[in-house]
Amino acid sequence: MLDKVKTDKPNAYDWIGTRPVRPDGVDKVTGRARFGADLAMPGQLVGKVLRSPHPHARIRSIDVRAAAALAGVKAIVTADDFPDQAAQLYAAGEQTVDYRDMVRNVMAREKALYEGHAVAAVAATSASIAKRALRLIRVDYEVLPHVIDPVAAMKPDAPLLHEDLITVGVEPRPKGPSNVAKHIEIGHGDITAGFRQADLVLERSFTTKPVHQGYIEPHAVVASVSEDGQADVWVTTQGHWMVRAMCARLLGWDIGKVRVTASEIGGGFGGKTVVYLEPVALALAKKARRPVKMVMTREEVFLASGPTSGAHVRVKVGVRKDGVIIAAEAEMAYQAGAFAGSPVGAGAMCAFAPYDIEHVKVVGYDVVTNRPKVAAYRAPGAPIAEFAVESVVDELAQKLGFDPIEFRLKNAAKQGTKAAYGPKFGPIGLIETLELAKAHEHWKTPLGPNQGRGVASGFWFNIGGDTSVSLQLNEDGTFSLTAGTPDIGGLRASLLMMAAEELGVNLDRIRVQIGDTGQLGYNMLTGGSRSTFSSGMATVEAARELKREACKRAAKLWELPEDAVEYRKGTVRPTGPNAGKHTPMALRDIAGIAGKTGGPIAGYARLNAQGAAPSFATHIADVEVDPETGKVMVIRYTAIQDAGRAIHPSYVEGQYQGGVAQGIGWALNEEYIYGPDGKLQNPGFLDYRVPVASDLPMIDTVIVEVPNPRHPYGVRGVGETPIVPPLAAVANAVANATGVRFPDLPMSPPRVLAALDEARSQGAAKM
């Protein structure tokens, strides 16, 4: 597992690339770490949400009188407690949200749009009283016809979710409403001309199901609001500034009045990038004049928090005889759930990103359906689109008699390639991952009976954005570093290492913490694979400011010009003609007398991190298919990915492995199962089957390092790309094992068995 390939000079650094003990580890294994539900405020109430039992219903009236009269009930809120919003967008990383929709998702207003949609909420002195109160609330529903599937929802006679939803992105703009929120189109070249040049054109259609991020920790929040409007929120989230902005907006409060502290987070994967309970808890707390704690049950997490989209994707690829992909086209309909905003845009942009294609066109539709509003999920939209493209690419290689890796190498994007989504790539590591896959022992190891091998590549953009970091030099020469992006996958470790590297000091001299929204400048959320990149960049900037300040102080003491002092590994010393004139001073000595030279020494960075660079991966999957049951076991897996620079390789490997595990679940088992009544039949981990340890092989990883030239340590961001290739890698392996292609996910045993049986009846199966 601990293979590591450095394409860069080894041992250039003291800390970067080493594997120290994780600074967040002890608190987590001892149970000290406090997650969303682990805070109790004195006098706190329990908040519970009443949810719609119908997938689509007009709310005629809500009668809360009996509930309000129940002893122990301290507050009840409905949509009336939230001011209506204009449709202004809030940009949060890779996603944008519409406040008009958001206020309706947080609390159903005119209509309940999915089973589980919040309709009212109660704060009471105990959970049992709160639940009793929910049962006393009378909602008069007018049940409406519903639609679950995105293609069905696009039909003209489909039940309309929003009577005022006019598709954007189409000219001329449609006159009437539909369930298609957005039409997008990207690409370059002349797609028709392109396909004319092709010797082989393959066109296939695919479907994927909505899958949930499956974070272990459900949404949880504790909120308190003082009578003078000063609000405090403790919450498990990927972005507490995001929570602050959204709550303030939804409640009509000043942002400055709301202080949000991020708890430790038990997984998010994109699912904790929006608000559900938070504004409700605040509204209840204000009304009740007591703190309110709300924790979702697992059922509520499935019913009412965002999974990612299910989708229909059609892919058409044209290849010349020499193996060059000359034209590629895709059309994709992503369901957004009850409100616009599927990741179809990102899906469309990612679809063909690993390839250098002259003529390319992608059309996407964002389609609303009577399901929970989707949320971001690790590389939002990309796994779906790239599953379809990588399946077609695999089949093309097979048809043309190419080795699938060679075929990809022939067409792979490289520095200078104009990506389908617009920009020209800088230095990227796709070719390196393919070469390493080709050379890997895994690729050459013979397979056994009923086994197959698949390969697939994957891409994610990675992002930067607004970031603040503060770094304090303490009186004894130790440091306190504060970042504002919640630590989901090792952020504290990587910031610690970059700070230690930059300062030239031992790791144990620095303690890192995640600051609250009051004490630090704005930070975009942890998502988009931005935190190690952006907060790392800010950490380096803060450390450099601190070093300059330390030199300035020494220059003052020594009565030298500022530029006559240099910083080297925790000491300051005279340089140039003054070198040797004064004994170098350790930072602790400078720190100890900071007051005498002007006050505390610190470095602060506030920046909009620019220069994020994509990370490419190539994965190899081996599967064994049980010909009798259709059960697919992944028996070997190797994930090869460009990290730019792996600050702490163990965490990077953990990201690779985690993404693969989730991708395997998506490929093989996970799905939302709806009955004809529009109700979810498997809202729990017993029936919604995420992979457990016994379902997975050891996932091997290879870290490629093609440094990002725009980051001081070459960081790209690694968290999202690993979930992109597994869907196709596993599907291609299953095809390799069975001789049958599986365009519809998940490849669960009943579906695989049925397809095998059909293929066998036609003599097309290999088993």
Added chain:
Amino acid sequence: MLDKVKTDKPNAYDWIGTRPVRPDGVDKVTGRARFGADLAMPGQLVGKVLRSPHPHARIRSIDVRAAAALAGVKAIVTADDFPDQAAQLYAAGEQTVDYRDMVRNVMAREKALYEGHAVAAVAATSASIAKRALRLIRVDYEVLPHVIDPVAAMKPDAPLLHEDLITVGVEPRPKGPSNVAKHIEIGHGDITAGFRQADLVLERSFTTKPVHQGYIEPHAVVASVSEDGQADVWVTTQGHWMVRAMCARLLGWDIGKVRVTASEIGGGFGGKTVVYLEPVALALAKKARRPVKMVMTREEVFLASGPTSGAHVRVKVGVRKDGVIIAAEAEMAYQAGAFAGSPVGAGAMCAFAPYDIEHVKVVGYDVVTNRPKVAAYRAPGAPIAEFAVESVVDELAQKLGFDPIEFRLKNAAKQGTKAAYGPKFGPIGLIETLELAKAHEHWKTPLGPNQGRGVASGFWFNIGGDTSVSLQLNEDGTFSLTAGTPDIGGLRASLLMMAAEELGVNLDRIRVQIGDTGQLGYNMLTGGSRSTFSSGMATVEAARELKREACKRAAKLWELPEDAVEYRKGTVRPTGPNAGKHTPMALRDIAGIAGKTGGPIAGYARLNAQGAAPSFATHIADVEVDPETGKVMVIRYTAIQDAGRAIHPSYVEGQYQGGVAQGIGWALNEEYIYGPDGKLQNPGFLDYRVPVASDLPMIDTVIVEVPNPRHPYGVRGVGETPIVPPLAAVANAVANATGVRFPDLPMSPPRVLAALDEARSQGAAKM
């Protein structure tokens, strides 16, 4: 009460000098504010301290085996758990502390030096188990003779507290040990020549008793230490950076490993500027591997936390016939408690500070005794010294037939006066307070039978020091301001107002919070009357940096040079030749697109605040003495003091009133009563009598404003000076009523009655 005299141009400001609702108020009156004992950490243990029953005893051995064996006991610590310390000094504001002594005060090592001295501590699953465990600890004491009074302790045959304590400040240095820790001498001129020029010389001796700060909230702390040494502390304190530094030092840990959060504080007055329970809780938490909460009982607060010194003071003043004080001398012995460090230095410096005297000399002794180590108490040392001096000044005026205010005016320090403690005064407001006293209706109102009136002036230095503040501009144009000095007396209100003034925005746009030690740069504690001055100066600097940054961003948008944009009242606009070329932008618009112009907008200040300036006061007290019981009632009181600038006059008035209330308690009732066994007989508020509402008149206040030219808003610091004059003002009033001078405090009924009876027997009493 709400009289206000502005010597400065009125209405020059939008916010400074107004009286908005206090931002810390609602949480305090609703019970939401969380004080030291209000935090519960999951799994926390209860810590309790075993204290010495003897005022002086050698500790032969401590046997904790039986206690450790008790079910529910999770950790026991004794002095062995704290590394011994060298005698290095830690400078914390006006006080310095010796770590060698501190580690012994926190946990007795070779000897127990006062009744209540901590000897061991236990952490257990409940308070009752912890208490039972304390009873099971066997301490083998060798009881030693003790000494309580400082003059007794100075005698050659007095019991020695520290066998190695050699007086410092005497040349040649004594060879043998004594209880005199320090000898100081300050002054200028030729005191012998001065007295020769005097026409009248008066010499008097005074004593004061130790008095406690009497904060309502006892010391309380919750501490947690992770297995990898990351420590978190929640504590009621005047300075959490001080707690961090002291705990790290006493435990031998890195400062950066310890994160301290200051709770709301229920009074400190100097008493929460050192550590008692904090390092013990940390040591227990580390050993028990669970959080530990410790809260002192009131009895423990009296026995084991620092009151201020009791003292003996001799004052000799020589006056010319024309009323000019030509020479003044004082000798003062302050008891320090069990370890060196009484405020005799500050007392000596303050003694004659209100006067312009040609020849002056003050000698002081710092004397250890078998009592709790003293801590700072509001203007540490000054009330004692100035009580003595102002009593003598009053008697001199009387003897010379001068009006006491006229006499003071004749000798008052003013700009250019060389203070007895060294520096030349800048602009100061003593004369203004005297003139206002003279003109005040109170001074002219006739007195009734058995009533008397007294006047006294007072002085305190005020200090600056290391300070950090951060100011964030939020996305909607609101602000988050973080300071690091605990808000004891309205700090959040005054910083809020200075920030609003500087930014030209409404108060409700800014929320102020007190940052923890991890998230903000170093801050000296709240004490010395430094917080509004220093954190205010830092707030202004941070606001100015933020405004410059906002102009820079607008310049970038408008493509103008940076200096072509100006900030005015929450907007930025082109200026000079470009004025009118662009529509001014509100800060919220600049804030909303901060990411596009370079990232979050913030201002950070880290400075060593220079330019603190003294505050002088003159108080008038009316008393009525019951000739039959000796009970003194203060029936009217007016406190006139120079605030420099009163940012929020109501808080300033509150400081004046609070200082007077405490000074009246000191003058009339408060004292530590020791039996011949060296044990405190009144460790509780029933027997240690602080003034309650029915003991006090409405305390009228007059705010004088002679701005401090070195603070952007003229702030001086107001918290300490008000406790200085009351002792003498009340004593002079009692002398005026009775014809009897009271050189010994407190003037409690039995003492007053005895003195009256004696004076009556000599025909010297007026009643």
